[in-house]
Amino acid sequence: xxxxxxxxxxxxxxxxxxxxxxxxxxxxxxxxxxxxxxxxxxxxxxxxxxxxxxxxxxxxxxxxxxxxxxxxxxxxxxxxxxxxxxxxxxxxxxxxxxxxxxxxxxxxxxx
Amino acid sequence: xxxxxxxxxxxxxxxxxxxxxxxxxxxxxxxxxxxxxxxxxxxxxxxxxxxxxxxxxxxxxxxxxxxxxxxxxxxxxxxxxxxxxxxxxxxxxxxxxxxxxxxxxxxxxxxxxx
Numbered sequence: 001x002x003x004x005x006x007x008x009x010x011x012x013x014x015x016x017x018x019x020x021x022x023x024x025x026x027x028x029x030x031x032x033x034x035x036x037x038x039x040x041x042x043x044x045x046x047x048x049x050x051x052x053x054x055x056x057x058x059x060x061x062x063x064x065x066x067x068x069x070x071x072x073x074x075x076x077x078x079x080x081x082x083x084x085x086x087x088x089x090x091x092x093x094x095x096x097x098x099x100x101x102x103x104x105x106x107x108x109x110x111x
Numbered sequence: 112x113x114x115x116x117x118x119x120x121x122x123x124x125x126x127x128x129x130x131x132x133x134x135x136x137x138x139x140x141x142x143x144x145x146x147x148x149x150x151x152x153x154x155x156x157x158x159x160x161x162x163x164x165x166x167x168x169x170x171x172x173x174x175x176x177x178x179x180x181x182x183x184x185x186x187x188x189x190x191x192x193x194x195x196x197x198x199x200x201x202x203x204x205x206x207x208x209x210x211x212x213x214x215x216x217x218x219x220x221x222x223x224x225x
Contacts, residue, residue, distance in 0.1 A: 031211055041148070041200045041219050048213035086154065090210070097142060097210040098167060101154040 003027055006087055006102030013077045013109045021105045023087035025068040030092040033099065034061055034072050037084040046072070046085075077109045113137075115217035117203050123223045124193045132188040132220045136205030143186045144204040144214060145178055154202070160186060161209045193224040 031050035047061040063070040088099040116135040145157040158168040160180040180186040206212040
């Protein structure tokens with residue numbers, strides 16, 4: 001089965017609303033990252049968040065390693081937040097530096 | 112810091128031709144990763160290097176795909192006899208150590224095989 005379950009698959013918001021994106025992992029993880037994928041395909045790292053809570057502007061990431069989950073909260077959404085958000089994990093143990101990605105959440109923010 | 116550089120940004124090849132993709136990691140980063148993204152499979156791992164040595168190529172197709180890192184400033188991904196199913200965005204990433212480190216991605220190379 002999928003090691004990284006990301007939800008929701010898509011989300012439509014009115015400008016100003018908040019969003020909560022979730023990732024659940026089926027295996028123990030060493031660390032995880034949240035990315036924003038631009039329309040042309042490039043990945044922007046939003047958070048490298050092995051555990052705990054990190055905030056950057058209107059974005060907050062919370063990772064609970066023991067519960068194998070991470071969330072990305074977007075407050076006061078803006079039209080420019082529209083795009084695809086991806087989470088990825090690095091499995092724990094061995095030489096598992098590679099990232100395993102979720103399928104992504106496609107966010108659309110409308111005026 | 113220019114970030115991870117990938118060239119070309121777009122490449123179109125005919126079926127059966129060879130394609131070579133280039134990646135220049137962030138200066139000082141010792142780990143280099145290759146991933147590819149398709150609509151069907153999503154973003155999946157291909158291979159990675161540490162200090163130029165191949166560590167894990169478990170994601171690489173067994174035939175036609177090869178990757179090298181001849182020096183610390185660049186890595187190549189070569190696809191021989193390209194097939195339409197090889198069409199994808201190929202992404203390169205680097206990090207300052209192997210394991211437990213943030214990975215920084217390049218802009219990707221969009222490969223289209225006609």
